[in-house]
Amino acid sequence: MKKNWFEDKVKKFSSIGGYQKPELIQDAVKLDSNENYVISKQFQNDILSSAKKNSDIREYPLGGVERLIATISEFVKMPSSMIGVGNGSDQILDLILSNFASSQTKVLTSNPTFGFFEERCKLYDVPLIAIPFLDNMKLDIKDFLKQSEKADILYLDSPNNPTGFQFTKNDLQKLVKSFDGLIIIDEAYGEFGEYSLANMVKTQENLIVVQTVSKSFGMAGLRLGYFIASKKFTTAFMNVLQYPYPLSTLSIESGIEALQKPTIMRNAVDEIKTERKRIIETLKNYDSFKVFDSKANFVLFDAHGSYKRVYSALTEQGISIRKLGKIGDHDGCLRVTIGTKEMNSKFLLAIRDLLG
Numbered sequence: 339m340k341k342n343w344f345e346d347k348v349k350k351f352s353s354i355g356g357y358q359k360p361e362l363i364q365d366a367v368k369l370d371s372n373e374n375y376v377i378s379k380q381f382q383n384d385i386l387s388s389a390k391k392n393s394d395i396r397e398y399p400l401g402g403v404e405r406l407i408a409t410i411s412e413f414v415k416m417p418s419s420m421i422g423v424g425n426g427s428d429q430i431l432d433l434i435l436s437n438f439a440s441s442q443t444k445v446l447t448s449n450p451t452f453g454f455f456e457e458r459c460k461l462y463d464v465p466l467i468a469i470p471f472l473d474n475m476k477l478d479i480k481d482f483l484k485q486s487e488k489a490d491i492l493y494l495d496s497p498n499n500p501t502g503f504q505f506t507k508n509d510l511q512k513l514v515k516s517f518d519g520l521i522i523i524d525e526a527y528g529e530f531g532e533y534s535l536a537n538m539v540k541t542q543e544n545l546i547v548v549q550t551v552s553k554s555f556g557m558a559g560l561r562l563g564y565f566i567a568s569k570k571f572t573t574a575f576m577n578v579l580q581y582p583y584p585l586s587t588l589s590i591e592s593g594i595e596a597l598q599k600p601t602i603m604r605n606a607v608d609e610i611k612t613e614r615k616r617i618i619e620t621l622k623n624y625d626s627f628k629v630f631d632s633k634a635n636f637v638l639f640d641a642h643g644s645y646k647r648v649y650s651a652l653t654e655q656g657i658s659i660r661k662l663g664k665i666g667d668h669d670g671c672l673r674v675t676i677g678t679k680e681m682n683s684k685f686l687l688a689i690r691d692l693l694g
């Protein structure tokens with residue numbers, strides 16, 4: 339019966355966990371979602387005011403995406419014809435998966451990988467070949483090269499969320515060159531890392547490099563992601579797969595304003611990297627923690643048996659971090675976003691009060 343078919347589908351979808359958002363804690367020191375508070379509220383207010391002046395929301399944003407793409411093109415120094423946009427990089431990843439992947443296409447990735455990506459693979463019944471992180475939260479490129487024959491799609495977040503790991507440029511380039519399926523390199527945290535693979539897109543037609551303003555520009559609420567890929571893929575994506583108006587007028591205009599001020603972003607990224615070093619070094623002073631190196635705007639550490647206690651004690655003091663639990667051989671993983679100096683000091687002080 340037709341009705342049963344619908345009910346079965348709803349039942350199947352209900353059985354999938356879906357992406358787990360962090361707990362909503364009022365007025366928290368928010369270090370749970372890899373957002374960027376080093377970019378000031380004033381900067382964002384100025385951007386929004388200018389964007390508002392250029393917006394008429396009675397109209398569909400006809401021509402807006404094209405102007406935004408021209409600005410991104412200058413920012414990433416790649417031709418406009420090789421740039422596409424989406425409602426957050428989440429939506430770009432989802433559109434690629436829903437149109438190119440199926441139960442017949444195997445995705446090679448790491449375990450763990452970006453949670454949203456993994457959830458969407460579950461939704462579309464896409465099988466994963468997931469290479470686990472080693473004891474020191476590193477990956478071995480040889481494992482990927484070995485498995486690459488069996489996979490149709492390669493997805494890597496570089497740097498990886500939640501570990502902060504990034505392959506050396508040489509290693510990742512080697513893997514990308516040898517893989518002949520579809521390659522998605524997710525550089526959501528690219529600005530905090532060591533390098534970008536965006537340039538490889540010029541010579542490698544099967545490569546899509548996905549980036550976002552959510553992390554580096556501190557504009558997660560804008561929902562603005564973009565990708566760099568071959569002209570052929572980009573044209574098909576933007577003309578056929580993407581919605582006619584994927585971004586709101588305010589997102590388009592704000593994106594254009596922000597991307598013209600890269601120095602503000604670069605200064606914030608530098609400050610976050612300095613603070614990342616301070617957090618890693620301070621956390622390493624506690625024998626009860628194992629702290630992992632990070633190339634992103636967050637730090638992963640294993641608090642072993644006491645991770646739930648550490649998480650709850652921080653929550654009680656209004657400090658929200660991410661509780662992850664078991665990752666590989668590490669059973670008490672917590673992930674803390676690098677915030678402003680003040681936010682980070684509050685976090686470190688609370689840890690000292692608890693364990694010091």
Ligand SMILES: Cc1ncc(COP(=O)(O)O)c(C=O)c1O
Nearest residue numbers: 426427428495499526550552563
């Ligand atoms: C690896 C990775 N990719 C993509 C995203 C999503 O970014 P956006 O805000 O552009 O949708 C995130 C957000 O946490 C992420 O961690």
